[in-house]
Amino acid sequence: MAEPRVLVVDDERSMRELLGITLQQSGYDVTLAEGGESAIKTLRSQAFDLIITDLRMRKVDGLAVLRAAKEHSPETVVLVVTAFASTETAVEAMKLGAYDYLTKPFKLDEIKLIIANALERKRLQDENTALRRQLQRERGLGSFVGRSRGMRDVLETVRKTADSVSTVMITGESGTGKELVARAIHQESPRRKGPFVSVNCGAVPHGLMESELFGHVKGSFTGAVASTEGLFAAADGGTLFLDEIAEIPQSVLVKLLRAIQEREIRRVGDTRDVKIDVRLIAASNRDLRTALAEGALREDLFYRLNVIPIHLPPLRERREDVPLLVAHFIQKISAEVGKAVRGVSPEALAVLEHYHWPGNIRELENVVERAIVLGSDEILGVDALPPHLGHPREVQEMPMELPAPGLDLEAMLDRIEYRYIQMALERTGGVQTRAAELLGVSFRQFRYKLQKHALRAGSRAARSPEGRAG
16 A cells, blocks of 8 residues: 655744654655645645645745645645634634644644544545445446447436436346346436335235335234335335336236325325325336236326336347447456456357347356356356357347348348448458458458458558558
8 A cells, every 4th residue: 555645834944844754754655845835836746645734834825725735636635733823714724624723832643643533534535435436337327338329329318317207117128237227317316315226026926015115004914013114115215116017916006106196105004195205217028018908007007107218229239239248247257256367269259249148138247257257267268158159049040031022132141241341340440350250251251352342441441450551
């Protein structure tokens, strides 16, 4: 750990040097400034953990140093020292952000203790700030990994809707990250300091759903030995996320609709309504139109929930995000398990990119974790992946449609080949040798296909390995 950096400011040489020697002996990295003007100049180019400044100095006083310190580095701790103490100057110094105000003469042991306490408090504040930033990255928009058009659209919708109180309906297959989106909406909203309460409605027995959501009073039914507040009340002032909303029984849907419309709930067995301040976010992996047709979801409730719809595309529709997600999971998981895994081989990445991913991002994360835990190399190869990933999908699984009039097969294959060449060049930044590797062809074959499709070798998307026109 680096030594704390301390700036001592005093136009009295003896005091300046005494404090400097004392603090250096205590293990601090000390810089001396012979007055306020010199200190402010130093602050423009250097950062300090703590500043000790005399109050009364020629030309530039200690309050000016304090102001400059807070302007350049608000987290820096500042101690103001003076031989001419007064209530007015002490109050002004504290208002400007001074940690403490000391009068001369003082005992060296006393100021050493004050400095130690001040730096410990700063360390805790810095840790809290770092944790808040990490939380923001993990639960806010910073938690998303991807550059595909579909994910850019999702993030833009999250940004636009975070500040509102409108209900949000998130749809998407299992494993696409619906709860992650709900948490991001909460984290980016003014409700971020309130609770985020999440419940998977499919995991709650139907007979307990009403009590789970709205609470109950003691004795309201057999087994109700104590009163409970319910999830709506627990989320008051924050966000309630109802995952798998279509699994809620019909008997509870009416009460849920009333809670959304009136913003009030009534506990089971109670006679009083209670006002709530909750933003509701719902999610489902089912097709909601089908759920409406089957009667699993009320139409009036659907339109109340579907004010802001967000659909998460499956991973197979955002394959350009696979390399980014793999790199993210390698960095995250290798740190968690304590293994020095640096990346994935091009062959293994090609397998991961071409797999269908029925379990979406959750499945991809599990595959990367398995490869890291069971593997022994710094670079994950194909042998570290589950065998079934390498098996090509059956032709019948691929989404294809033959038009009634028929089609020109050669032209269709040419269009597919052209598009894959474009994607490979985009993926590799125009480096042709790497693009050829991604497509599993030789460099000579790749150059032939460039000419065939009139993709100019000198274009920005088709640079040679050295970055020159090929």
